[in-house]
Amino acid sequence: MKRRAFCKTAVAAAITTSLSACGARQQASDPGPSISAVSMHGDELSIETAAIEELRGELDGRVFLQGDEGYDVAKRVWNGMFDDKKPAAVAQCTSIEDVVNAVNFSRERSLLLSVKCGGHSFPGKSTSDGGLMIDLSQMHDAVVDPDGMTARVGGGALLGHVDGATLPHNLVTTTGTVSHTGVGGFTLGGGMGRTDRMTGLAVDNLVEATVVTASGDVVRASEDENSDLLWGLRGGGGNFGVVTEFVFRVHPFNPTVYGGDLFYPVDKDSMQLYADMLDAAPDEANIEPFFVPGEDGKMLNMVGVTWSGDHAAGEKALAPMLNHPSLLSGELGPKSYAAIQTAWDGLTAHGQQNYLKSGYFNELTPDIIELIVDFVNRDNTPSWFQHLGGATARVAPDATAFANRNVAVNFGISYGSNDPALNDAGIAAVREFYYALEPHMAGFYANLHQDEKEKVGGNYGENYPRLVELKNKYDPTNLFRLNANIQPA
Numbered sequence: 365m366k367r368r369a370f371c372k373t374a375v376a377a378a379i380t381t382s383l384s385a386c387g388a389r390q391q392a393s394d395p396g397p398s399i400s401a402v403s404m405h406g407d408e409l410s411i412e413t414a415a416i417e418e419l420r421g422e423l424d425g426r427v428f429l430q431g432d433e434g435y436d437v438a439k440r441v442w443n444g445m446f447d448d449k450k451p452a453a454v455a456q457c458t459s460i461e462d463v464v465n466a467v468n469f470s471r472e473r474s475l476l477l478s479v480k481c482g483g484h485s486f487p488g489k490s491t492s493d494g495g496l497m498i499d500l501s502q503m504h505d506a507v508v509d510p511d512g513m514t515a516r517v518g519g520g521a522l523l524g525h526v527d528g529a530t531l532p533h534n535l536v537t538t539t540g541t542v543s544h545t546g547v548g549g550f551t552l553g554g555g556m557g558r559t560d561r562m563t564g565l566a567v568d569n570l571v572e573a574t575v576v577t578a579s580g581d582v583v584r585a586s587e588d589e590n591s592d593l594l595w596g597l598r599g600g601g602g603n604f605g606v607v608t609e610f611v612f613r614v615h616p617f618n619p620t621v622y623g624g625d626l627f628y629p630v631d632k633d634s635m636q637l638y639a640d641m642l643d644a645a646p647d648e649a650n651i652e653p654f655f656v657p658g659e660d661g662k663m664l665n666m667v668g669v670t671w672s673g674d675h676a677a678g679e680k681a682l683a684p685m686l687n688h689p690s691l692l693s694g695e696l697g698p699k700s701y702a703a704i705q706t707a708w709d710g711l712t713a714h715g716q717q718n719y720l721k722s723g724y725f726n727e728l729t730p731d732i733i734e735l736i737v738d739f740v741n742r743d744n745t746p747s748w749f750q751h752l753g754g755a756t757a758r759v760a761p762d763a764t765a766f767a768n769r770n771v772a773v774n775f776g777i778s779y780g781s782n783d784p785a786l787n788d789a790g791i792a793a794v795r796e797f798y799y800a801l802e803p804h805m806a807g808f809y810a811n812l813h814q815d816e817k818e819k820v821g822g823n824y825g826e827n828y829p830r831l832v833e834l835k836n837k838y839d840p841t842n843l844f845r846l847n848a849n850i851q852p853a
């Protein structure tokens with residue numbers, strides 16, 4: 365008998381027996397006859413413990429309540445500013461059926477619902493106080509089909525699972541710069557990485573998805589089936605359901621790239637060099653300045669360079685960066701792409717207090733350069749560029765939900781500290797810098813942005829009405845609301 369069916373029977377017979385039989389792997393606390401929770405409208409709810417036990421019986425995975433062993437690990441999110449939140453329950457799903465049961469449980473009770481893949485949402489959208497968290501972290505398989513040139517990836521996988529599956533085949537699909545980031549939020553919001561100027565955004569490589577919608581239906585989205593949903597998943601975030609599986613296009617790739625880190629002062633000359641390189645750069649080039657404090661406390665312009673193509677051609681194209689008179693140190697050469705993709709993992713470890721805003725520039729004008737150089741040197745605020753253009757800009761703004769296409773770079777301004785007492789000042793510095801630049805910006809990347817709820821619609825431009833239509837169709841009560849939210853009409 366399947367474990368799920370067995371547990372259901374046991375629950376009907378005696379809840380206590382089911383706890384010891386089915387929950388032998390899980391040290392459960394005794395929460396009493398009901399637990400307090402919060403509805404999706406913010407009202408207090410009381411959920412009967414018997415109902416939780418029934419859910420436990422229905423799932424192949426586990427359900428954690430506050431006080432249960434494993435609860436703290438299961439509910440963990442990356443940004444320390446939100447890690448103290450306490451969901452009423454965590455449904456750690458291991459199958460599509462588990463996700464269906466958890467979605468139904470939440471919808472039937474109007475229980476606030478969050479969906480967690482890698483837990484890296486900067487604004488902490490994958491957790492809540494008092495809601496149900498669907499934790500997809502156990503659904504992390506990544507399997508490559510080298511003949512079909514696709515990768516089939518579980519809805520709870522991390523970017524490292526994807527690179528780990530593709531690179532040994534000399535294949536790649538677009539993943540981001542930190543391997544413990546989740547595929548789910550990364551992809552649904554856009555997905556930028558070191559190869560995207562050649563291989564497109566993650567959404568441009570998404571060819572199929574399996575989705576559990578708000579009604580609990582399992583829907584396949586591809587160009588042939590429910591193509592409207594596929595369009596919406598390509599940039600519309602977690603608004604339309606829980607994706608239990610992504611299928612990505614993969615591309616031939618030499619996992620030994622040409623690149624390295626080059627160091628310059630944070631001044632107008634080094635920024636003008638960057639502006640010139642942006643104009644001239646072939647698709648193989650990914651050039652990303654990162655402003656960081658040097659050993660003497662003065663800010664440095666550390667430029668990460670990754671050339672994903674023929675090395676001799678890279679050497680020629682990138683020579684102006686090496687020959688520039690303001691170069692302080694650094695060199696370029698053959699590098700393991702897998703090593704580059706994990707190099708920042710430790711620097712961006714879980715638990716730190718983090719705050720971030722970002723926005724797009726169509727070009728780097730002298731006014732923008734001056735503002736950036738002044739702010740970075742004045743406040744020592746860490747900030748960085750993501751190199752766009754190339755293949756990411758050759759997709760029409762209405763071809764996918766991700767509308768911000770014709771841009772050269774994304775610019776992020778961040779605060780990070782282990783001391784919550786510094787949060788107010790750190791957040792204020794990020795905001796001041798960002799709002800000085802905002803008039804020059806062409807929208808923002810919802811995946812790397814905080815506090816702009818009222819601006820979400822405008823950021824989608826002419827795609828927004830179509831996204832609202834999709835929301836009406838797939839999630840008319842806004843069950844999936846903890847995200848860059850598209851409100852149903």
Ligand SMILES: Cc1cc2nc3c(=O)[nH]c(=O)nc-3n(C[C@H](O)[C@H](O)[C@H](O)COP(=O)(O)OP(=O)(O)OC[C@H]3O[C@@H](n4cnc5c(N)ncnc54)[C@H](O)[C@@H]3O)c2cc1C
Pocket residue numbers: 442478479480481482483484485486489490500519520539540541542544545546547548549550551552553554555556557601602603605606607608712811812846847848
């Ligand atoms: C250290 C770090 C490095 C980053 N680097 C990059 C980068 O290089 N490029 C880039 O583009 N972005 C980058 N980001 C931003 C990143 O894309 C977003 O933070 C993204 O939301 C993280 O996805 P996640 O699954 O880990 O997040 P989670 O917190 O798990 O989820 C965020 C939201 O996504 C939705 N969601 C997640 N999974 C699913 C699913 N399977 N089905 C339905 N909805 C789902 C939910 O709405 C959820 O609230 C980075 C973030 C961090 C913290």
